[in-house]
Amino acid sequence: MIFAIETSCDETAVAIRSEQRLIASLVTSQLRKHQPFGGVLPELATRLHVVNLPLLAEKIMAQTNLSWPMIDYITYTAHPGLPSCLHAGSVFAQTLSLILNKPLLPINHLHAHLFANYINRDNQYQSTTVALGLVISGGHTHLYLLIARKIILIGHSLDDAVGECLDKVGRVLGFDYPAGATIEQWALKGQPKYRLPIPQTTNGLNFSFSGLKTAAIQKIAQLKQQDITHTRHYLADFCASLQQTIIKILLQRLTYASLCFPIAKLLLIGGGVSSNMAIRRQLHHWCKQKKISFWVPDREFCTDNAAMIAETAYRQIIFTQN
Ligand code: KG4
Ligand code: ZN
Numbered sequence: 001m002i003f004a005i006e007t008s009c010d011e012t013a014v015a016i017r018s019e020q021r022l023i024a025s026l027v028t029s030q031l032r033k034h035q036p037f038g039g040v041l042p043e044l045a046t047r048l049h050v051v052n053l054p055l056l057a058e059k060i061m062a063q064t065n066l067s068w069p070m071i072d073y074i075t076y077t078a079h080p081g082l083p084s085c086l087h088a089g090s091v092f093a094q095t096l097s098l099i100l101n102k103p104l105l106p107i108n109h110l111h112a113h114l115f116a117n118y119i120n121r122d123n124q125y126q127s128t129t130v131a132l133g134l135v136i137s138g139g140h141t142h143l144y145l146l147i148a149r150k151i152i153l154i155g156h157s158l159d160d161a162v163g164e165c166l167d168k169v170g171r172v173l174g175f176d177y178p179a180g181a182t183i184e185q186w187a188l189k190g191q192p193k194y195r196l197p198i199p200q201t202t203n204g205l206n207f208s209f210s211g212l213k214t215a216a217i218q219k220i221a222q223l224k225q226q227d228i229t230h231t232r233h234y235l236a237d238f239c240a241s242l243q244q245t246i247i248k249i250l251l252q253r254l255t256y257a258s259l260c261f262p263i264a265k266l267l268l269i270g271g272g273v274s275s276n277m278a279i280r281r282q283l284h285h286w287c288k289q290k291k292i293s294f295w296v297p298d299r300e301f302c303t304d305n306a307a308m309i310a311e312t313a314y315r316q317i318i319f320t321q322n
Helices: 031-037 042-064 083-100 109-118 162-173 180-187 210-225 234-260 277-290 307-321
Strands: 002-006 011-017 022-029 073-079 104-108 131-136 141-147 150-156 266-270 293-295
Touching: 002 083, 002 307, 011 042, 011 307, 022 042, 022 307, 031 042, 042 083, 073 083, 073 109, 073 307, 083 104, 104 109, 104 307, 109 131, 109 141, 109 266, 109 307, 131 234, 141 234, 150 234, 162 180, 162 210, 162 234, 180 234, 180 277, 210 234, 234 277, 266 277, 277 293
Parallel strands: 002 073, 073 104, 131 266, 266 293
Antiparallel strands: 002 011, 011 022, 131 141, 141 150
16 A cells, blocks of 8 residues: 655645555645745745645545554655745655554656556556657656666756646736636637747757747737727637747657657656546547547546556655566
8 A cells, every 4th residue: 555645836735545446545635725926835835735744644544444554655746846835745744654663655656647647547667668758838848768777857947837838828818827727718718810930949858938928928018908808709819829839849849759769659747737527528539630549647647646646656665576
C-alpha cells in the first residue's frame, strides 16, 4: 500500500494505491480562498496545506477502512512547485515515514502528470516503447522523451507556461483565476477569427508564451478602442482564437519533435491544460495522422492530484525491483 501526498500549489491532495489499483483519491481545492488575489498566494496556500493535510489523511484512512500499519510506502511531491507548499508536504511525509518506520519516496510532479495516464488503466508500461511526453500546466510547459525507463527533458517554455498565458489573458478578459476552463467554454461558441502570433524559438523544441500573452492583451486593448468588445460574439471569438493559436503552437513543436525522434511511437500528455477537450481532440487527430498512439489521463487526473504521485511511486518501486 502506498500513501501519497501532493501539495505543490493550491490543491491539497492525498491518495492510496495498492499493488493492483488506485484505492482512493481526495483533493481539496483552495481555489476560492485565492480567487480574490487573482492568483495563488504562497503563504496562504502553505497555511492551508498544513491545516488540510492531517484532516484529509484521517478522512481517507476512515473512508478506506485501512489502518496506518497497513501502509508500506509514503510518497510525496518533492519538486517542482511553490517552495513553502512543497515544504509543508515534505514535512508531513517525513513525519509519517518516521512514525510508521516506512520508506519515503520523493516524486517529480511533472513526471507524475505523465504517469497519470496509467491510473486505473491496464496500460502495461513497456520499457521498450519510446514516447514523447508533453506536460501542459499552469506552471510548466515541458516536453520529454521517455526512453528505456529514462525521462529526458528535450524542450520547455523559456518564459510563461501555457496555462499561465491562459490565466493572464483570461484575467484581462474579466474571468476569475484560473481561466483555462472558462476560456474553453467560451471558445465552444466562437470562431477563431482574430489573428494572434505564433512565437518562434531558436531551438524548435522549446516554447515561448509571453509574446502571445502580450499580443493577446494588446489586441484586446485595440478591440476595446474600436468598440468591438461590446459586440455579441467578441468574447467567444477571442477565446476560440487564443485557444486555437495555442493548439497550433503545441502541434508545431510536436511535429518538430516527431521529426527529431521518429522512434517515438507514443505521445503522453498531462497537466491541467490537457483537460481541454479541443486540445485533446486535435492532438489525438495529429497522432492518428502520424501513426503515433495517444494517451491522455481521465480529466479528473489532469489537474493536480495525489493519485498521480502514488502511480509514479508505484512504477518506481516496480522498476527498482525488476
Ligand atoms: O496541472 P495544474 O492543475 O496545476 C499546475 O501544476 O500548474 O494546471 C492548472 C492550469 C491552470 O492554468 C488552468 O487555467 C489550466 O490548468 N486549465 C485549463 C483547463 N482546466 C484547467 N486550461 C485549458 N482548458 C481547461 N479546461
Ligand atoms: Zn501540476
